[in-house]
Amino acid sequence: MNMLQVSVWRGGGDGEYRSYEVPRQESQSVLDVVTYIQRNIDATLSYRFACRVGMCGACAMTVNGVARWTCRTHVAKVDQGGAIQIAPLANLPVVKDLVSDMREFFDKWARARGQFAPRATRKDAFARVASDSPGRLAADAGIECIGCGVCYASCDVVSWNPDYLGPAALNRAWTLVNDVRDGARRERLAAVAGDAGCHACHTHLSCSERCPKSIAPTASIAGLKRAVAIAAWKGEL
Amino acid sequence: MKNDFRARNHPAWWAFLLHRLSGLALSLFLPFHFWALGQAFQGEARLDKLLVWTEQPLVKFAELGVILLLAAHLTGGLRLLALEFLPWRGWQKTLLAWAAGAALAAGLAFALAL
Numbered sequence: 001m002n003m004l005q006v007s008v009w010r011g012g013g014d015g016e017y018r019s020y021e022v023p024r025q026e027s028q029s030v031l032d033v034v035t036y037i038q039r040n041i042d043a044t045l046s047y048r049f050a051c052r053v054g055m056c057g058a059c060a061m062t063v064n065g066v067a068r069w070t071c072r073t074h075v076a077k078v079d080q081g082g083a084i085q086i087a088p089l090a091n092l093p094v095v096k097d098l099v100s101d102m103r104e105f106f107d108k109w110a111r112a113r114g115q116f117a118p119r120a121t122r123k124d125a126f127a128r129v130a131s132d133s134p135g136r137l138a139a140d141a142g143i144e145c146i147g148c149g150v151c152y153a154s155c156d157v158v159s160w161n162p163d164y165l166g167p168a169a170l171n172r173a174w175t176l177v178n179d180v181r182d183g184a185r186r187e188r189l190a191a192v193a194g195d196a197g198c199h200a201c202h203t204h205l206s207c208s209e210r211c212p213k214s215i216a217p218t219a220s221i222a223g224l225k226r227a228v229a230i231a232a233w234k235g236e237l
Numbered sequence: 238m239k240n241d242f243r244a245r246n247h248p249a250w251w252a253f254l255l256h257r258l259s260g261l262a263l264s265l266f267l268p269f270h271f272w273a274l275g276q277a278f279q280g281e282a283r284l285d286k287l288l289v290w291t292e293q294p295l296v297k298f299a300e301l302g303v304i305l306l307l308a309a310h311l312t313g314g315l316r317l318l319a320l321e322f323l324p325w326r327g328w329q330k331t332l333l334a335w336a337a338g339a340a341l342a343a344g345l346a347f348a349l350a351l
Binding site (some may be wrong): 009013062063065066067078087088089090091092094100153154156159202203204205206208209210218222225 | 238239240241242243244245247249250253294320321323
């Protein structure tokens with residue numbers, strides 16, 4: 001039988017790679033490989049997944065050094081001479097094996113004021129937002145983010161400056177800055193204007209390169225830079 | 238866990254590295270450039286002596302390197318400005334190719350004029 005040599009990170013942050021042999025199958029995803037190891041070789045292997053079809057983002061891991069959704073990555077695409085290496089997402093603490101601690105990632109969404117702050121009350125009429133309005137189009141470009149952490153794990157600035165809010169949180173802030181129903185624009189721009197905010201981005205484009213949803217957080221961050229500069233110019237910040 | 242070179246192996250990251258390294262190299266060259274210009278203050282003969290020295294083939298060849306660095310840094314900077322200020326989607330790789338092409342063309346134009 002054709003076997004795949006799989007190197008899997010085991011343990012916490014100070015763990016190590018351990019090797020496994022997994023039968024190669026047609027249309028096999030990397031998530032299938034991890035599941036095979038846990039069900040047939042070592043039941044103590046920890047990993048995270050939910051939908052298996054690229055909707056939840058829970059199964060994001062580092063495959064051959066690149067952050068990916070394992071459910072949507074065919075082994076055939078990443079196989080290097082019959083071998084693959086699987087590790088937890090970079091730039092996040094390791095809980096155990098392939099499970100990374102996402103707390104800091106989501107805390108940064110809150111720090112970037114990623115919460116919608118409604119302008120209206122339930123007594124007001126529904127807001128009407130034209131689908132072709134510039135704000136709506138700008139929000140649309142970034143709104144499909146499902147928070148998988150692939151961009152955050154791929155970002156060098158996060159590695160260099162652990163306080164950096166990161167591409168996903170800033171992308172979220174940008175979608176809200178363009179939401180005409182939102183009432184916290186000034187506070188949000190102030191939240192993303194600091195040293196760890198949008199201006200820390202070095203435009204490596206790793207986030208845009210790796211995003212499985214083909215979102216370009218770099219474009220959102222560039223938008224925030226412009227919005228912050230204009231607000232500062234007008235004395236609003 | 239930290240990323241290694243595999244996470245960075247894509248055109249935009251290489252463009253960043255080239256822009257950063259060319260900037261650092263130019264900043265090392267800049268003091269020499271100002272020193273050379275400063276020779277004019279010491280009199281015409283001093284400057285002429287330096288200009289004659291720069292006609293040597295090896296110095297001319299090194300000049301080609303400086304032109305390439307300048308062109309790469311300039312086009313890389315224009316690319317960054319376009320990314321920051323223009324509405325873009327999907328064509329950033331084309332922009333990279335333009336930046337690299339323009340830098341190379343500037344270097345070759347100088348080389349042909351040697």
